[in-house]
Amino acid sequence: MPTITSTCLATTTWPPLPSKPNKGTPLRYRIEHETRLIYDGPIWEHQCELRLTPRQDEWLRLLDHSIDIYPEANPQVLRDGFGNPIHTVSLLPRHTRFVTRMRAEVETLRANPFAFEPLPLDQESPWLARRLAEEPRLRLFLGRSSLTPNLAPMSEAYGPFPERDRQLPLGEAIMKAMGWIQERLRYDPDATHVHSGLELVFQEGGGVCQDFAHLLIALIRGWGYPARYVMGYQDPGNTPHQKGAAPNQATHAWIEALVPGVGWMGFDPTNLLAVNDLYIPVAVGRDSTDTPPQRGCFRGGASERMEIAVRVTPIRSDEVGV
Structure with missing residues (x-):
């Protein structure tokens, strides 16, 4: 198999993170x-896109x-329109298997996500208005989709939903x-499938990380704040509420919100x-349809x-000579 080395990919900087990050001792993962x-x-x-690069x-x-x-x-x-690194593959000859193996080592630094002073409440709206004016593309993360719909029509059947x-x-x-x-x-891997909408999630009373x-995202956008979907990996010991999920079984999903002042x-x-x-984030988008690890078509x-098969392994400091 050919090996494509991607250590020189440029840093993604859209939009900026806090100017004074609280960086702790790095954690390293394989x-x-x-x-x-x-x-x-x-x-x-066979045409295929791979989103596998942290x-x-x-x-x-x-x-x-x-x-x-x-x-x-x-x-x-x-890079795609959201700044995610992607590999595009084109295979013209006939074949009956397609195999990809990604290996990476990373260091993570966000030790304390709450190490910042929140803006006074009366400054949140002006801050957000300025950011939306400066970065119009942030409005992409205010829009609705079939997977992150307006929850108001569901309120009678499944609400009330939390207000801000x-x-x-x-x-x-x-x-x-x-x-x-x-x-x-409840966390239930058998309740939904990859294309499930929120109505099925409420009917079943559960789902997986993608559904949560x-x-x-739908709640936060309903409050008027940008929110985006994140696909990536997590430490295999970081699953306190994922009963029934096998560690290292697959990718994980969470969200990012545009927090005023942060x-x-x-x-x-x-x-x-x-x-x-x-x-360990890999890709961001409006919802899960923007962030598949692998997507393609063929004749x-x-x-x-x-x-x-996914394996995330913490690397001890003595393994890297620290």
């Missing part, structure tokens, strides 16, 4: 992500990264809303946590079967 697509007949003219910023350093691909291909490395607590800074109000989600929904993230701040509604150095009438 990530291995293998996807096998197996077909029951030949396919050809996003670099001042909270995360990408120390090493490679992607092995079978059959052999020469991927193009670029105007006595609390936005970050604390979001933490309070996550508590409501935890009370309302979509619900929190910038993008991460929240994990599945585990009722603010995002810290136990999280041929074969059926596809997918096998995924």
Whole structure:
């Protein structure tokens, strides 16, 4: 298999994070992500996008990264409209398997996500108005989709939904809303599927990290604040509320909200946590349809079967000579 090394990818800086980050002692992780697509007949003219490269910023350093691909291909490395690094693959010959193996080492630095002074409540709205005027593309994260809909029409059947607590800074109000989600929904890998909307989530009374993230995004956007979906990895021990989930089984999902005076701040509604150095972001978007680890199309009438294996391993300081 050819190896594509991507340690030189540029830092993503959209939009800026807090000017004085609270960086603690770095945590280091090794990530291995293998996807096998197996077909029951030949396919050809296979086009595929891979979102498997951790996003670099001042909270995360990408120390090493490679992607092995079978059959052999020469991927193009670029960024999508949200700044996510992607590899695009084109396989013209006939084949019955498509295998990708990603390996990376990263350092994470966000030790304390609450190490900032929140803006006074009466300054939140002016701050947000200025940011939206300066960065019009932030309005992308105010819009609705089938996965992050306006919740008002569902209120009679499934509400009432949490209103913005105007006595609390936005970050604390979001933490309070996550508590409501935890009370309302259970983590259940069998309740929903990858294309499930929130109505099915409410009907089943549960779902997975993707569903919890979509619900929190819908709530925050309903309050008038930008929120975006994040796909990535987490420390395998960081799953206190994911009963029934196998550690290292797959990617994880959480959200980021544009918190006045701070910038993008991460929240994990599945585990009722603010995002810290136990999280490794890979891609952001309006909802999960913008962030698939792998997406493609091909010619041929074969059926596809997918096998995924993910391993996130904390690296001890004595392993790196620190």
